[in-house]
Amino acid sequence: MAINTYAHLTSSQCITCQVHAGYSINVPPSVRVQEGLCVTIPCNFTAAYRNTFSNSFGYWRREPPDSYYIVATNDKSSPGRKPNFYLTGNPDTGDCSLKITNARKEDAGIYFFRFEENKNSPVKFGFNDKAKTTVTVIDLTEEPVISDPWTVIAGINKTLTCTPPGNCSATALVIQWKKSNVAGVWENSSNVTFTPSLYDLQENITCQMTNSNRTTTEKTILLDVCCPPAMIITWEIKEKKRNKATSITVNEGSSVTLRCSLQSNLPLNMTWMDGKNDILQHGTGTELELRLGNVTMNHTGTYTCSALTKHVINFTSINVTVQYPPRNMEITIKSSKGREHSANRQVVINQTDTLTFTCKVDGNPAVSVVWVKGEVDTEIPKTSNSELSAMINVTSSMPDVYRCLAWNALGLKEQRIHVKQGNPEKTATPWSGDIAIGFVCGMGITILILLLYKLTTRKKWTKKVTYMTSEEPSASMEPPIQDIYMNVNKPKEKAEEATNNNIQLDSPGVTLDDLHYSTVAFTTKSSKVPSSHLETVYTEVKVK
Structure with a gap:
């Protein structure tokens, strides 16, 4: 970028000059810029006692020996103009500021400003009497600037930016990076992104800046790589020892305490959150507890502890799984004829029918489900089939009591169905009687209509x-x-x-x-x- 250096004024020089009645300009008499960098020359003026105009034009010219060559203007029809000179001010508001980028030795010289209100206006004036600016181009000595070199965290990507001094976009400068533990040129760009590690601690990173005259300046920083504080989560259940883990299994109805600890001497802002990122606990220090009392199935999920340091947020998580005995048992009964029976404690089966019983249940750990025929007590198998449902087919030759048994390490659940032989139309469904009544009524109405029709027809034939x-x-x-x-x-x-x-x-x-x-x-x-x-x-x- 650029550096501005203004010369001291003498008795014959001024910053604000009244060069004619109603015409004045405020501009520094001289500036210095380093080769390859930039400089902005501030400037404002009045013309005809005014500093507000419409569709006006401004021209920066260079004195002889360049025959008043135009170096910068807002008049697009004007010839000339140097590619690294810009009229950045707006003449309509009395602003005549000039910017020089990528300064070169040949840019040194004397410059002045000329104003024209518009093409048809008589207000035209050249401020070349006691209102000139001398531009001097000196050798490059300023170092480049490296942005934010102090927040380097191990394991987290870091981007460093190298720029010329003075807030200048000097495109003619060549930027290179070097790193003490990397041979040769590390990167040819103004930006470099890398992932620091502990091996980068106390390593040097250098940014070099070279202008078109092959003059080079550089800036070197010493990497101070820091590590985020280590975090651990321990849990504690009644009558159980405190342990470190990334997951924990808790029985329904019990209580558990989760403890997040930082290996840091400085107190930090700490937070416990659940899987929905809802904040459950917040505090400042090196340890933060979260107590889950009377645990239910809703407590199953991931819990995250985070700590905010000066430069980074560190976090660690633990998964909580809740165990519970078998529950939510659901039995469905379907007939081979496509009819679905209500799962009552007593079911009547027809001689030509086959019923399919299905038993589904939920539980954690995995539930084993079986169908048992008869009232005789059955010993629960020692092995688990880890199925959440079981199915059995029942025919009319198999009337008995059928029991669905579901169990896991935390408990047993049972439901019974008594199967009897009989006429399913009488008892299988509550609406079978209504169907019969409807059928009889329909037949009666049909017969009555037929009789009336026959009598009417016979009378017609008798008459005719x-x-x-x-x-x-x-x-x-x-x-x-x-x-x-x-x-x-x-x-x-x-x-x-x-x-x-x-x-x-x-x-x-x-x-x-x-x-x-x-x-x-x-x-x-x-x-x-x-x-x-x-x-x-x-x-x-x-x-x-």
Whole structure:
């Protein structure tokens, strides 16, 4: 970066100069900058008694022998401009500050500022009378700056940054790193990242800075690698010795004390947290306890102790596992016919059915689960199958008491099912009776509808259909029960009969083609009808 050195003023020199009525400038008469570094020349001015303008332009020029060459401006249409000179000020606010980067020997010279309000304004002025600035470029002597070299922790990545002095982005400088326990150049960059270890203790790290004239300066630091304080967690349960471990198993209902200790002489901020990063305990010192009383399943998890040092947070953890006897036993009963039974203490099985009993249970340590048939006491096997469920199939030939047994080192749990033979429709489900009642009611309604339909249909036929015959039935002939006979004679065959019976054929709308004769007999009982009782009935039928 850069270093600014201002010359002392003499009687003929000034920092603020009134060079003309209404025109003044405040600028240092001389500055010095080291080769390869940067310098900012502060500058502000007034023109026409004002320091606020619009769309104005500023120009920094170099005096002869460069024929007033423009080195920096905000006028993009202006030729010239040196690549390492920048007008950083805004002329619209009366700011004419100039910045020089990567200073070179040939940049030395005398410079002055010229102002133009805009292209069409008469306010134009060159501050080249008693308001010049002399720039001197001297040899590079300043050392580079290494950022934050004092917080080096073993095992934690560290980044060091080497920069030129004076807050300057000097791109022409070459930065290199060297390390006393590494041969040659360690890194060619302004930044270096490494993981320090105890072997780096008291080692030298050097940053070298070289300009375009091959002048080199350097800065060396001595690594002071420190270690985070060691942390240990011990636990203590009633009637058990205090131990060091990364995990612990606790029986449900008991209490345990977790103790976090620091191997440090300085008191530090310490914190106990659970797996959800909730703070459970906080304190300052070298030891912090956490007591878990009346432990339940909810206490299972990871507990972390952390300590905040000046430069780093150190932490260590312990896993707590809670043991409990078998619990949450669940029995399901499914029929081979796809029906699911409620797990009552008594179940009825049909002769054609097979029931599958499944028993599930929870527990820690691992639970062993078996089905046992009968009421006889059974000795728990010494070996564990470490299964959380067991299954058995039961048929109608196997009525008995079935027991689900689940056990681990902390206890035993049992549940019984009594299986009986019988009609599952009567007792298997509470809603089987409702189904039967619904079925009977449905059948009754169906039969009633059919009877009503048949009666209605029969009445229609009784009104509209007659027995029709061309000859009178003989006396010995017995009409069939519920049979309907129909014979429609031609008009000519019955015309004479109609005449004999005084039937008027000349009635309006009646012709011989429209006249038909039939004999109709209705019988509902098996009885003989003498021919002498038979009567012929004539009716008029119109065809529409």
